Amino acid sequence: MSRIPRSALILGLAGVLPFGWGVLTLLSPGLHDWATGFLGPRFVGPYVQLFYGAVILSFMSGVLWGFATKAEGSRATTGYVLSVIPALWAFFTTGGGETAAALNLTFGFLALLLLDGAFWRWGLAPPWWMRLRILLTALVVACLLLTALL
Template sequence: MRAIPPAALALGLAGLIPFVWSALTGMIPELGLWTAQTIGPRFSGPYVGLSYGTVILSFMSGVLWGFATRAGSAKVAASGYALSVIPALWAFLMVGGGPISAGMNLIFGFTGLLGLDWLFWRHGLAPPWWMRLRVPLSVIVVLCLGTNVFF
């Protein structure tokens, strides 16, 4: 596998900031209170992780859609398009209710997304370095979401 392009790595890591912030403000009550009072409650605890996670899961559907356009046959492309909408539909249909169920469903969504990432990569639709980027990012996202679900 080739190295991850620096811009993709930097932006991928920067994209973790809201997830990490969600976990930190959920685990450290003082930080959560400061955040809620200073910049607003939607940027504290599970709320920032849930809203941002929903956006990112939907964004990743668009990324997979773009990968599907690289398919060599109409049949593979059609399958890729159909599979690519699953993360966005999952976020739309399953992320709601309370923060625990929404968090669990996002964890399931990001885990399923990693499977789709692998499938698109395996079929040569994603760049060769794709899984080297996606696995660690996904693990961190799931761990951060899990802190607000399980702790």
């Protein structure tokens, strides 16, 4: 695996910030109250994580779709079919309360990592892809599990 491009790493880590922010506002009642008043209730605690998590799983479906365009024949068909799974997972599993949604998103991000690995092994993702995806997935999953357990 090669080195992650700096811009991809910085933007990827920036994309984890809403997950971390959600945990911080769960752990700090003062920060939660301030953020609720300043930003609104959708941007604190589990709500920011759950909404953003569904958005990111959908975004990653698009990324995988883009990778599938590099394939041909049955591999392309398989890639297209697999690429829609993260978005569908987010759509169908984020109801049912904060804890269930956080756990379902956790499973979604872990499954996405498996899909990332498949596209990478097929040579459709950049050489550095798995280094980035393992790091980002670990951070996101840690934040979602904290939310589910708090």
